Amino acid sequence: MTQTPAPAVVVRGLHVRFGDVEAVAGVDLTAEAGQATALLGRNGAGKSTTMKVLAGVVPPTAGEVTVAGHDAATDALGVKRSVGYCPDVGGLVPRATPWEHLQLSARLRRMPAWEERGRDLLERFELGDVAHRVVGGFSHGMSRRLSVVLASLHDPAVLLLDEPFDGVDPLGVDATLEVVADARARGACVLLSTHLRDLALEACGEAVVLRGGNRVAAMQAGELTGEAYRALLD
Amino acid sequence: MRSSTDGWLDAARDTGHLVAFRARTVRRRRASALGLVVVLALTALFALGPSGFDVASVGSPAVERALASVQGNLGAAFAGFLLLAVSSAMGSGGGRELLSRSEAAVHPISPVTEHLGALLLAPVNLAWLVQMWGLLAVTALVAPPGGLLGAQVVVLTWVLAATALGQAAGWAIEGVRRSPHGVVVVRTVGGAVVVALAGLHLAGLLGPLVRSLPTTWIAETAQTPAWPLVAVLLLALAAAGVVVGARPAAWALGLPPREELRVQSGVHEARHAPEPRWGSPDRALLRRLDRASVWRSVGMRRGLLVLGLGPGLVALVAGLEWSSVMVLPGLTASGAALLFGVNAWCLDGKGMVWRETLPVSAADVFDVRALVVAECMALVSGITVVLALLRNGLPPLVVGVAVLSCWLVVVVQVLAIVMTWSVRSPYGVDLSSPRATPAPHAAMAGYAGRLSLVTTLTALLFTGLAAVPWAWVPAVAALPFLAWSTRRLVRARRRWLAGDERARVVLTVAAV
Numbered sequence: 001m002t003q004t005p006a007p008a009v010v011v012r013g014l015h016v017r018f019g020d021v022e023a024v025a026g027v028d029l030t031a032e033a034g035q036a037t038a039l040l041g042r043n044g045a046g047k048s049t050t051m052k053v054l055a056g057v058v059p060p061t062a063g064e065v066t067v068a069g070h071d072a073a074t075d076a077l078g079v080k081r082s083v084g085y086c087p088d089v090g091g092l093v094p095r096a097t098p099w100e101h102l103q104l105s106a107r108l109r110r111m112p113a114w115e116e117r118g119r120d121l122l123e124r125f126e127l128g129d130v131a132h133r134v135v136g137g138f139s140h141g142m143s144r145r146l147s148v149v150l151a152s153l154h155d156p157a158v159l160l161l162d163e164p165f166d167g168v169d170p171l172g173v174d175a176t177l178e179v180v181a182d183a184r185a186r187g188a189c190v191l192l193s194t195h196l197r198d199l200a201l202e203a204c205g206e207a208v209v210l211r212g213g214n215r216v217a218a219m220q221a222g223e224l225t226g227e228a229y230r231a232l233l234d
Numbered sequence: 235m236r237s238s239t240d241g242w243l244d245a246a247r248d249t250g251h252l253v254a255f256r257a258r259t260v261r262r263r264r265a266s267a268l269g270l271v272v273v274l275a276l277t278a279l280f281a282l283g284p285s286g287f288d289v290a291s292v293g294s295p296a297v298e299r300a301l302a303s304v305q306g307n308l309g310a311a312f313a314g315f316l317l318l319a320v321s322s323a324m325g326s327g328g329g330r331e332l333l334s335r336s337e338a339a340v341h342p343i344s345p346v347t348e349h350l351g352a353l354l355l356a357p358v359n360l361a362w363l364v365q366m367w368g369l370l371a372v373t374a375l376v377a378p379p380g381g382l383l384g385a386q387v388v389v390l391t392w393v394l395a396a397t398a399l400g401q402a403a404g405w406a407i408e409g410v411r412r413s414p415h416g417v418v419v420v421r422t423v424g425g426a427v428v429v430a431l432a433g434l435h436l437a438g439l440l441g442p443l444v445r446s447l448p449t450t451w452i453a454e455t456a457q458t459p460a461w462p463l464v465a466v467l468l469l470a471l472a473a474a475g476v477v478v479g480a481r482p483a484a485w486a487l488g489l490p491p492r493e494e495l496r497v498q499s500g501v502h503e504a505r506h507a508p509e510p511r512w513g514s515p516d517r518a519l520l521r522r523l524d525r526a527s528v529w530r531s532v533g534m535r536r537g538l539l540v541l542g543l544g545p546g547l548v549a550l551v552a553g554l555e556w557s558s559v560m561v562l563p564g565l566t567a568s569g570a571a572l573l574f575g576v577n578a579w580c581l582d583g584k585g586m587v588w589r590e591t592l593p594v595s596a597a598d599v600f601d602v603r604a605l606v607v608a609e610c611m612a613l614v615s616g617i618t619v620v621l622a623l624l625r626n627g628l629p630p631l632v633v634g635v636a637v638l639s640c641w642l643v644v645v646v647q648v649l650a651i652v653m654t655w656s657v658r659s660p661y662g663v664d665l666s667s668p669r670a671t672p673a674p675h676a677a678m679a680g681y682a683g684r685l686s687l688v689t690t691l692t693a694l695l696f697t698g699l700a701a702v703p704w705a706w707v708p709a710v711a712a713l714p715f716l717a718w719s720t721r722r723l724v725r726a727r728r729r730w731l732a733g734d735e736r737a738r739v740v741l742t743v744a745a746v
Contacts, residue, residue: 085588134502
């Protein structure tokens, strides 16, 4: 008898509170390994906060969050080892170079031979020429592309991409879609948050819609037509 | 047709709007108000307190000699304030900004408004406050009976005039710096000025030259019935400085900031990951990244250079004795902490979220950041001590122990305080411009006041201990200070290790 593998991401009744503000109010979410799930919703729906909890950056106020078998509330370091995260804003140390970012990430994850992989990713995202240039002078699109490179460098079991297409040119979008496809192919779980529904549907097989910090729908990405999506947002 | 007066009125109105906007964003209003009251109370204390000191009643020839020396060098102290105003404006890329560059970019803010804002913010500077208090205290000490009010009015008008003139000079130097080859020109001229001053000092000409400056006349006339004339002249000079300063401000702000742009697109070739003989490679890598974040910033590099060399050169040139030198390490360490240490996590900017996703213990992150802050403070205050050593030679044992104990105590003291603030009150700031500050101006004023007060009081205690006949006394006296500061540092570290607190700091600093 074959045993069904446990989902890579399990979220049950997640609440995140910042002072008086409840950013996430009871989200439930399951994402399987080898699948890509789009996280959709309006501004302030709780997508980015949920991503930050899954990345081990923000601890959950209440609820259960398991990422690649690690409990986000008690084993944040284990979560961080398993996850590759592209934050929604910035995400780069302003006076360090892309290569220094890659070096730090690889060394802390004990990757012995990372240079070849790092160089390849930088070339794929057309950042090879600026690998040793301080990122403070990068355009928004370049910063986004480098954030995707950093998230995928160590072939994480769970790849979290928060607005990876924001301000990115078509070649960067193609490279990001390729990273998502590669991750799925090697059996990683991908969660992708974006406002661009068409790209989300292109990259993902599943879709989850959040509204006001709650999950309001979960479906096959193909079922999420423009009209259905708009209806869920209102 | 609009007149030039309209331009100034508009600029003054816009400055008012910007100040009001910043005032509305002050988070701890009560603490800010208290801070302002403390600064004003200290100013009144320094302006009036020393006048009650009766030198004749002490009957000590040494004290009388010291007082005569202070009186003779008051003009030089006035000139020193002008030098400080120029170097502060230079160090901060022309002057501080009411609104950060990225925030201001979408608003029609004129160079005159920027100039007025920089003038208003000039006092939000530890060195400025300390020097002003020093001038007031010395003047109160030497002013004749009945002449105190006039003398202090002159001091305050000189402070205004010197600040306006220093600001104008700062903009002009920033303009040169932003011109082609300007950075080289400014560095060459700056180096030549330092060498010339050192040469004059070695030739014994610097003292007479400084005493022959008009500031000596100002200092002397301030204590005579003719003080109203001097005060009016200085007010006119201050007004002229404000008006004239708008020109170089417009020139400088119209040019691209070459040095910042060069640094922002700077290339740093790959280096092998560090393999330290002792300690973990993870920490070594984090340390390298944190150090790079400090030394690749134009503002921090410039600030550390000015803080390292400025007070030390003053000690060297003015011939400060060990008793006076004792106060400098605390002030320079505080100055270094005010460059970024008071909001230590802002080094990572928006990259703080990415840093937090790295699988490394939060304790290592805290320890490394605290170490880098401590390094900067130890470096600048160490240069001051070494230059004082060059001037005075080896001190007697008890004085040497007192200086070293005081140095260690103030560095650990400031470190514990600023790491506590960094965890308790983080701010999201962009330090890419040398005009930016690591925290809002009201907070910076409070930080500067508190750090200067704590370190000065500590230094005064160790100055007293340097006079005792037992060399072990200052070392033993340092122990409770170190224990208290260590406890405070451990408490800040514990707070950082709590996931909720760290998340709050990360999200605030990254402004997400």
